[in-house]
Amino acid sequence: MIELEDLAKHFGDVKAVDGITLTVPKGEFFCVLGPNAAGKTTTIKLMVGLIRPDRGAARVAGYDIQAQPLEARARLAYVPDFPFLYDKLTPWEFLRFTGQLFRMPDRRIEEVASDLVPRFNLEPWLHKPIESLSHGTRQRVAIASALLHDPEVFVIDEPMVGLDPHHARVVKDTLRERARRGMTVFLSTHQTSVAQELADRVGIIHRGKLVAVGTAAELHARAGTDGALERAFLAITEGEQETVPETVG
Amino acid sequence: MNATESPLGLLVRVNALSAWRRVLGLRQQSRLLVAVIGGFLVGYLAFAFLLFRLGLAFIGRFPGLGSLLVERLLFLLFAFLFGLLLLSNLVICYTNFFRNRETAFLITAPVPISAVFQWKCIESTLLASWAFLFLIAPLLAAYGQLNRVPWHFYPATLGLVLLFVVLPGIGGAALAIFVARWLDRRAFQIAAVTGVAVVLALLAFHLRPEPASDEVLEARVQSVIDRLLVNTGFAQSPLLPSYWLSACVLNLAEGAVKAAGFYALVLLSHVLFLGRLALIGLGGPFYGAANTVQSRASAFSRWGWWQRLEARNLSTAAEIRRLWLAPAGPGESCGAAAHFGPVDRLDRVLRWAGLATDVRALVAKDLRVFWRDTTQWGQTVLLFGLLAVYILNLRHFTRQLDSAFWIGLVSYLNLAACALNVATITTRFVFPQFSLEGRRVWLVGLAPLGLVRVVLLKFWLAGATSLCLTLGLTLMSGHLLGLEWQRQLYFGVAVTVMTFTLNAIAVGLGAIHPNFRETNPSKIVSGFGGTFCLVLSFFYILASVIALAMGSPWGWRGEETGPVKPMVGWAVFVLLSVLSGWVPLRIGLRRVATTEL
Numbered sequence: 001m002i003e004l005e006d007l008a009k010h011f012g013d014v015k016a017v018d019g020i021t022l023t024v025p026k027g028e029f030f031c032v033l034g035p036n037a038a039g040k041t042t043t044i045k046l047m048v049g050l051i052r053p054d055r056g057a058a059r060v061a062g063y064d065i066q067a068q069p070l071e072a073r074a075r076l077a078y079v080p081d082f083p084f085l086y087d088k089l090t091p092w093e094f095l096r097f098t099g100q101l102f103r104m105p106d107r108r109i110e111e112v113a114s115d116l117v118p119r120f121n122l123e124p125w126l127h128k129p130i131e132s133l134s135h136g137t138r139q140r141v142a143i144a145s146a147l148l149h150d151p152e153v154f155v156i157d158e159p160m161v162g163l164d165p166h167h168a169r170v171v172k173d174t175l176r177e178r179a180r181r182g183m184t185v186f187l188s189t190h191q192t193s194v195a196q197e198l199a200d201r202v203g204i205i206h207r208g209k210l211v212a213v214g215t216a217a218e219l220h221a222r223a224g225t226d227g228a229l230e231r232a233f234l235a236i237t238e239g240e241q242e243t244v245p246e247t248v249g
Numbered sequence: 250m251n252a253t254e255s256p257l258g259l260l261v262r263v264n265a266l267s268a269w270r271r272v273l274g275l276r277q278q279s280r281l282l283v284a285v286i287g288g289f290l291v292g293y294l295a296f297a298f299l300l301f302r303l304g305l306a307f308i309g310r311f312p313g314l315g316s317l318l319v320e321r322l323l324f325l326l327f328a329f330l331f332g333l334l335l336l337s338n339l340v341i342c343y344t345n346f347f348r349n350r351e352t353a354f355l356i357t358a359p360v361p362i363s364a365v366f367q368w369k370c371i372e373s374t375l376l377a378s379w380a381f382l383f384l385i386a387p388l389l390a391a392y393g394q395l396n397r398v399p400w401h402f403y404p405a406t407l408g409l410v411l412l413f414v415v416l417p418g419i420g421g422a423a424l425a426i427f428v429a430r431w432l433d434r435r436a437f438q439i440a441a442v443t444g445v446a447v448v449l450a451l452l453a454f455h456l457r458p459e460p461a462s463d464e465v466l467e468a469r470v471q472s473v474i475d476r477l478l479v480n481t482g483f484a485q486s487p488l489l490p491s492y493w494l495s496a497c498v499l500n501l502a503e504g505a506v507k508a509a510g511f512y513a514l515v516l517l518s519h520v521l522f523l524g525r526l527a528l529i530g531l532g533g534p535f536y537g538a539a540n541t542v543q544s545r546a547s548a549f550s551r552w553g554w555w556q557r558l559e560a561r562n563l564s565t566a567a568e569i570r571r572l573w574l575a576p577a578g579p580g581e582s583c584g585a586a587a588h589f590g591p592v593d594r595l596d597r598v599l600r601w602a603g604l605a606t607d608v609r610a611l612v613a614k615d616l617r618v619f620w621r622d623t624t625q626w627g628q629t630v631l632l633f634g635l636l637a638v639y640i641l642n643l644r645h646f647t648r649q650l651d652s653a654f655w656i657g658l659v660s661y662l663n664l665a666a667c668a669l670n671v672a673t674i675t676t677r678f679v680f681p682q683f684s685l686e687g688r689r690v691w692l693v694g695l696a697p698l699g700l701v702r703v704v705l706l707k708f709w710l711a712g713a714t715s716l717c718l719t720l721g722l723t724l725m726s727g728h729l730l731g732l733e734w735q736r737q738l739y740f741g742v743a744v745t746v747m748t749f750t751l752n753a754i755a756v757g758l759g760a761i762h763p764n765f766r767e768t769n770p771s772k773i774v775s776g777f778g779g780t781f782c783l784v785l786s787f788f789y790i791l792a793s794v795i796a797l798a799m800g801s802p803w804g805w806r807g808e809e810t811g812p813v814k815p816m817v818g819w820a821v822f823v824l825l826s827v828l829s830g831w832v833p834l835r836i837g838l839r840r841v842a843t844t845e846l
Contacts, residue, residue: 049357078357
């Protein structure tokens with residue numbers, strides 16, 4: 001599970017994250033939406049320990065990411081919007097490397113990889129240098145390697161960027177299936193359709209604050225809209241635009 | 250690889266594998282080019298060995314003081330190299346620690362932060378130090394051969410040098426963490442440039458040349474040497490790690506194994522103590538500094554004087570718009586739209602000169618990118634600043650430079666030094682331009698201007714900008730050497746041709762060997778094309794200066810020379826410039842016109 005408690009982060013005068021409190025229980029598929037520069041990526045960076053909060057705490061699978069970083073990270077997987085890969089390695093070498101970073105025995109790595117590789121259609125590129133792969137294939141390599149150690153919490157930023165419809169479907173199905181098996185998924189996206197399709201609950205971050213949380217139906221009820229989640233999102237963020245004082249530069 | 254391997258071991262292994270594959274990637278390059286570069290590297294080692302050997306032998310023959318002067322030279326050399334290594338480690342550690350995607354990736358993995366720091370520290374030290382090893386290898390080999398040292402001198406010296414580079418590595422890492430934690434990026438840039446300027450000024454003051462009359466030089470050599478030794482005595486401070494290395498090498502060469510062993514142990518104990526301290530103690534501060542760097546807002550927004558300057562710029566912009574350009578519109582209140590800086594002023598000049606809007610836009614963009622990239626202007630200022638200091642110091646020697654031979658030699662060497670500086674700058678900054686522009690092809694490449702004209706424009710802009718520096722320095726050198734106007738004109742034209750040729754080499758080869766995958770210009774340069782660009786530039790400079798010097802219209806011994814030799818010299822020079830510059834530029838432009846991006 002993920003627990004964010006009064007999380008706050010400033011960049012100079014700019015309040016990037018302003019007191020976010022949220023609990024995402026085990027096995028929940030949580031999507032976070034928000035306009036550009038709303039604070040989504042900063043929230044994720046705080047959650048995975050890339051930066052320290054000015055205030056509050058983030059706990060992953062019961063471990064404080066700042067106080068017990070190794071325990072928390074061992075149970076966490078994070079895929080940023082532009083993931084880092086070693087260009088001179090092959091996808092197979094990268095998968096093994098990632099598994100070893102997570103202290104997985106070689107046999108276990110091969111076992112899990114033998115499921116993930118065909119699922120993400122990586123066989124044709126498995127032994128080719130990563131530098132020769134397309135953006136979409138690199139994204140699939142990153143997602144497969146993040147899933148390798150069977151994380152309890154999976155955090156992903158804009159997962160569909162560069163993926164064709166077929167592989168986007170594979171990613172969605174895999175994440176849903178893992179969530180059903182108990183993995184907590186925290187997905188940040190601009191695509192309201194993805195959130196509507198996949199999420200158990202959706203959070204909307206705007207100007208550093210978590211301005212709404214709930215199921216699609218609950219968000220519609222709050223916004224007084226129906227149909228596509230996009231309408232609720234626009235209504236809520238536009239409403240906040242009028243009421244929230246200017247804080248983000 | 251196995252699951253029980255330490256995280257540090259795993260990181261070292263994976264990165265070593267990546268590095269090895271980069272080396273193997275050479276097989277995909279042209280054999281001819283690989284052979285040329287390999288030949289250049291071997292040639293450099295041999296040539297440097299020869300020069301060092303001749304130089305050390307010459308100094309060693311100084312009556313009564315030869316070995317003392319050679320010793321002092323070694324102490325000085327290692328002291329300065331220690332300072333340079335420290336600076337180099339600081340810059341590389343800062344980038345590698347806090348502006349590196351691998352670091353961010355590893356911080357989110359279950360790798361102890363100390364292991365991440367340890368790996369990044371090792372990687373930075375290797376990156377910062379390999380050139381140092383390459384530089385001093387021929388010197389130590391020459392010193393060893395002159396002193397007829399036993400065979401074990403060479404492996405022992407290699408081991409000592411490897412130990413030595415650890416100390417500036419640790420120092421650079423600690424300094425990088427300190428500046429990241431306490432200084433904003435821009436404040437760091439200003440502090441670094443100011444620090445370098447202060448150090449240079451102090452050195453210039455401390456090591457200032459003392460004018461000596463001919464009488465003094467002839468009658469009081471001892472006194473001059475004494476002053477020289479006193480002024481360079483700082484290099485023999487026993488607190489300097491360079492002192493331990495130098496003392497160890499010198500004792501080893503003399504067969505004083507016990508004394509050499511003592512200094513080796515001093516070096517080793519410091520490496521072990523400080524290394525252990527850094528590797529176990531700096532992981533936490535490293536993470537804190539990384540967090541600070543990621544969390545920082547611009548320091549400029551906090552500085553009152555900067556805000557006042559900005560406000561002044563904004564009001565100037567509004568005034569100029571009101572008077573010259575257009576009546577105030579809705580965008581006038583927008584700070585970004587109304588900002589009016591030096592580049593905008595230049596843009597106005599170019600507009601009056603009749604340049605098209607798209608050309609001016611590209612010029613303004615390139616100038617802004619140059620100005621905002623501290624690495625670019627910092628290195629340019631450092632290289633040409635050092636050259637300027639040297640040329641300004643020529644005035645102290647003009648009394649001794651009274652023979653035609655020395656004046657000729659110094660003026661041709663100055664021409665070579667100017668050209669070498671340009672070659673360094675063009676390879677480092679101009680060569681990767683097309684690769685970087687190729688990544689932005691959706692905008693620049695598809696604009697009506699066309700990629701060919703974009704590349705040509707870069708050539709003219711880089712050429713004109715670097716010409717301001719080279720022509721200025723060459724004319725200053727000529728003036729301080731007291732050359733007549735005909736000679737100044739001669740060198741002015743020569744340096745102009747060389748400046749544009751070197752830019753043509755960089756632009757042309759950059760277009761022929763592009764790397765569209767890499768975003769980091771320093772990595773683009775370190776590839777095959779960049780290395781070839783540097784090698785070709787050096788060969789061109791060497792051949793050109795030799796051709797010009799051999800065909801000098803002013804005789805080396807003050808004798809009259811006929812018109813044939815200068816004409817042949819210039820014909821060879823022009824031919825070399827056309828072959829080295831115009832041909833690659835032409836091929837590059839053709840490649841750009843047909844390239845599939």
